[in-house]
Amino acid sequence: MNRHQVIGSNNWKKTQQKIAKLHYRISCIRSDFLHKFTTSLAKNHSQIVIEDLNVSGLIKNGKLSKAIADSGFYEFKRQLIYKTQLYGSKLIIADRFFASSKLCPKCGHKKDKLPLSVRxxxxxxxxxxxxxxxxxxxxLNLLGLAEPDVMPVEKQEPTLFDEAGTKKQIMSNIV
Ligand SMILES: [Zn+2]
Structure with missing residues (x-):
């Protein structure tokens, strides 16, 4: 908005309409992307593991709330739930207390803390x-929650993480 416009003037109203249209367009693009993405996940993968984020808890955290509200996690999860049923794939939702970020995927060690700033x-x-x-x-920790048939290892009894292969191998199994 041109900050020299007088609030309530005709030009101001036109600008407001333009902004509203843009918001609408962006939300359509976002919605279209989300649908294509969840369809592709559900259609092309036998199992999908996601984290059940404590969204309401995170939204109370001022810094994170906007990012999470914008990301449409609820809608993402809602679509995955019905699309995995539709296409016969399996959705595994990790418990929200599963410490996916604090666990070492190699040895299983658990950190007490891992602040979000530590990447x-x-x-x-x-x-x-x-x-x-x-x-x-x-x-990788989430991948460990999948049923063994999607584990990217050929051995009989894979340990959860140790033998999961290189990043490239794993990603080619996931994507
Ligand atoms: Zn370790």
């Missing part, structure tokens, strides 16, 4: 050398 997971266990991107590490 790299570095294991505290002195016998473990795991250092990797925080979200990637968390996603």
């Amino acid at each position: 790299v997971y570095e294991c505290d266990n002195e016998n473990c050398d795991w250092i990797a991107d925080r979200d990637y590490s968390a996603s």
Whole structure:
């Protein structure tokens, strides 16, 4: 909006209408993207593991609330629930107390704390050398909740994380 416009004037009203149209367009694009994304997930994957974020708890946190409200997590989850039923895939929702970010995907060590500002997971266990991107590490922990038939290992009894393969192998199994 042109900040020299007089509030309530005709030009101001026109600008308001333009802004409203833009908001509408953006929400259509977002909705279209979300539908395509959830359809593709449900159609092309036998299992999908997501975290059940404590959305209402996070929304109380001022800094995070806007990002989470904007991301449409509820809608994402709602679509995944009905689309996985529709396409016969399996949706696994990790318990909201599952410490996906605090666990080491290699040795299982659990950190007491991992502030959101720390983007790299570095294991505290002195016998473990795991250092990797925080979200990637968390996603490996979630992958461990999937039924064994999607585990990207060929051995009989895969341990949850140790033998999950390289990032590339895992991602090619997920994507
Ligand atoms: Zn470790």
